[in-house]
Amino acid sequence: MSDNSSLIVFSGDLDKAIASFIIATGAVAMGKQVTMFFTFWGLNVLRKDQYVKTKKTFLERLFGWMMPRGTEKLGISKMNYGGLGAWLMRYIMRKKNIMSLKQLIETAKELDVRIVACAMSMEVMGIKEEELLDGIEYAGVATYLAAADDSNINLFI
Amino acid sequence: MSDNSSLIVFSGDLDKAIASFIIATGAVAMGKQVTMFFTFWGLNVLRKDQYVKTKKTFLERLFGWMMPRGTEKLGISKMNYGGLGAWLMRYIMRKKNIMSLKQLIETAKELDVRIVACAMSMEVMGIKEEELLDGIEYAGVATYLAAADDSNINLFI
Amino acid sequence: MSDNSSLIVFSGDLDKAIASFIIATGAVAMGKQVTMFFTFWGLNVLRKDQYVKTKKTFLERLFGWMMPRGTEKLGISKMNYGGLGAWLMRYIMRKKNIMSLKQLIETAKELDVRIVACAMSMEVMGIKEEELLDGIEYAGVATYLAAADDSNINLFI
Numbered sequence: 001m002s003d004n005s006s007l008i009v010f011s012g013d014l015d016k017a018i019a020s021f022i023i024a025t026g027a028v029a030m031g032k033q034v035t036m037f038f039t040f041w042g043l044n045v046l047r048k049d050q051y052v053k054t055k056k057t058f059l060e061r062l063f064g065w066m067m068p069r070g071t072e073k074l075g076i077s078k079m080n081y082g083g084l085g086a087w088l089m090r091y092i093m094r095k096k097n098i099m100s101l102k103q104l105i106e107t108a109k110e111l112d113v114r115i116v117a118c119a120m121s122m123e124v125m126g127i128k129e130e131e132l133l134d135g136i137e138y139a140g141v142a143t144y145l146a147a148a149d150d151s152n153i154n155l156f157i
Numbered sequence: 158m159s160d161n162s163s164l165i166v167f168s169g170d171l172d173k174a175i176a177s178f179i180i181a182t183g184a185v186a187m188g189k190q191v192t193m194f195f196t197f198w199g200l201n202v203l204r205k206d207q208y209v210k211t212k213k214t215f216l217e218r219l220f221g222w223m224m225p226r227g228t229e230k231l232g233i234s235k236m237n238y239g240g241l242g243a244w245l246m247r248y249i250m251r252k253k254n255i256m257s258l259k260q261l262i263e264t265a266k267e268l269d270v271r272i273v274a275c276a277m278s279m280e281v282m283g284i285k286e287e288e289l290l291d292g293i294e295y296a297g298v299a300t301y302l303a304a305a306d307d308s309n310i311n312l313f314i
Numbered sequence: 315m316s317d318n319s320s321l322i323v324f325s326g327d328l329d330k331a332i333a334s335f336i337i338a339t340g341a342v343a344m345g346k347q348v349t350m351f352f353t354f355w356g357l358n359v360l361r362k363d364q365y366v367k368t369k370k371t372f373l374e375r376l377f378g379w380m381m382p383r384g385t386e387k388l389g390i391s392k393m394n395y396g397g398l399g400a401w402l403m404r405y406i407m408r409k410k411n412i413m414s415l416k417q418l419i420e421t422a423k424e425l426d427v428r429i430v431a432c433a434m435s436m437e438v439m440g441i442k443e444e445e446l447l448d449g450i451e452y453a454g455v456a457t458y459l460a461a462a463d464d465s466n467i468n469l470f471i
Contacts, residue, residue: 153468
C-alpha cells in the first residue's frame with residue numbers, strides 16, 4: 001500500500017471542481033502522485049469550450065446540448081441563480097488573483113496529475129473523446145480502483 | 158490496518174447510487190471486502206418497491222410518503238426535470254445493456270457486499286425494517302467506523 | 315502513516331453537517347484524532363448566530379447576507395421546501411432526544427476535534443474570523459492534506 005491520492009470527481013459544479021483541483025495540486029506539492037477520475041457530471045469539467053462536430057444519436061445530442069460545455073459554463077452547487085452565482089464567484093476569484101478553474105486544470109496537467117475520464121459515463125452521456133480536453137486518459141472503474149488502492153487519501157467529490 | 162473498502166451512501170440520487178454500486182462491485186472484483194453504509198436519503202435506495210403496512214406517527218408517515226420508494230422512483234442529482242432526466246438515464250442504460258440499479262444491488266448482495274442501514278437515520282426518518290430490502294444489516298456509526306478503519310478506500314457519496 | 319480521521323466539510327446543508335459531526339465524534343470515541351476542514355458552503359456551519367459588525371466590500375456583504383448564519387438557519391440537501399424540511403428534521407431530532415447540530419459542535423470541541431476553517435474560502439466568500447465560532451483554527455489546503463496524510467479515514471462531505 002502506498003500513499004498517493006485519488007479523487008473521483010462526480011460533480012460538475014464549478015465550486016466542487018475548483019476544490020478538487022486545489023486538493024489535487026496541493027497533494028502534488030506534498031510529493032504525492034495524484035489521479036483524478038471524472039465520471040457522470042464531472043465529465044462536463046473536461047469538455048472543450050468550443051463546439052466539436054461528432055456523430056451522435058438524437059438522445060446523445062440532446063444530453064450534450066443540455067449539459068454545460070467547459071469550465072466557463074459550469075454553475076455552482078448552491079445559490080447559482082441561473083448562473084449569476086457562478087459569475088460572481090468567477091469575478092471575485094479573478095479580483096483576488098486566485099487561479100481560475102481553467103488555469104487550475106492547466107497547472108494540474110503540468111504537474112503530471114493523471115486526468116482520467118470514465119469510459120462508461122461517456123457511453124451513457126454520449127460524450128465522445130474528441131469533445132474532451134487533450135492529454136487525458138480514458139478508462140473504467142478498475143483503473144480508478146487500482147489508483148485508489150495505492151492511495152491513502154481517497155475522496156468522492 | 159487492512160485494505161478493504163467502505164462507502165457511506167448518504168445520497169438518494171439514482172446517479173450517485175449507481176456510481177456507489179459500480180464502485181462496490183468493482184472493489185469486490187479486486188478481492189476486497191466491501192461495506193456500504195446507507196444513511197439519510199441513501200435509505201431510499203434500499204426501500205422495497207411495494208407499499209408495506211407499518212405503524213407510524215403522522216410525521217413519519219408524511220416523510221415516508223414524500224420520499225421515493227425503491228430504485229425505480231429515485232431521481233438524478235442534476236437535470237432531473239421532475240423525473241424526466243432519471244427516466245432518460247434508465248432508458249439509455251437499458252439500451253446500452255448496462256445493469257440497472259436493481260440488478261446492481263442484487264449483484265452486490267450475491268458478491269457478499271455488506272449492506273448496512275443506519276439505525277439512527279431510520280429513527281429520524283421513520284423508516285421501519287420491514288420497508289427495506291431483505292438480507293441487510295442494521296447498525297450505527299460505530300459499525301461503519303470499524304469497517305472504515307479496516308479499509309484503505311473510504312468514500313462519502 | 316497513521317490512523318487518524320479527517321473530514322472536509324464542503325457542504326453547508328444541515329443534514330450533511332449533522333452526519334459529519336456524528337462521524338467525527340464517533341471516530342474520537344474509537345480513539346482517533348479527528349480534523350474537520352470547513353470550506354466553501356461548509357463555512358456557514360461555523361458562523362455565529364448573531365450579526366457581527368465587520369468591514370466588508372459590497373459584494374462580500376451581499377454574499378454574507380444571502381448565506382445562512384449559524385446552525386439554526388441551515389437548510390437540508392433535499393426536500394427543504396424553503397426551510398420547512400429543515401424545521402421538520404430539527405423538530406423530529408429534538409423529540410427523539412438526538413443532539414442538535416449546535417450540541418454536536420460543542421461536543422466535538424470538548425472532545426478536541428480540530429475544527430479548521432479554510433482561509434482561501436473565507437477570502438472568496440468574504441467571511442471574517444470574528445464571524446466564526448471561537449476556538450477554531452484558520453489554515454489552508456496544506457494543513458488539511460497533512461492531516462489527511464496521517465489518516466486512514468478521509469471523507470469529502
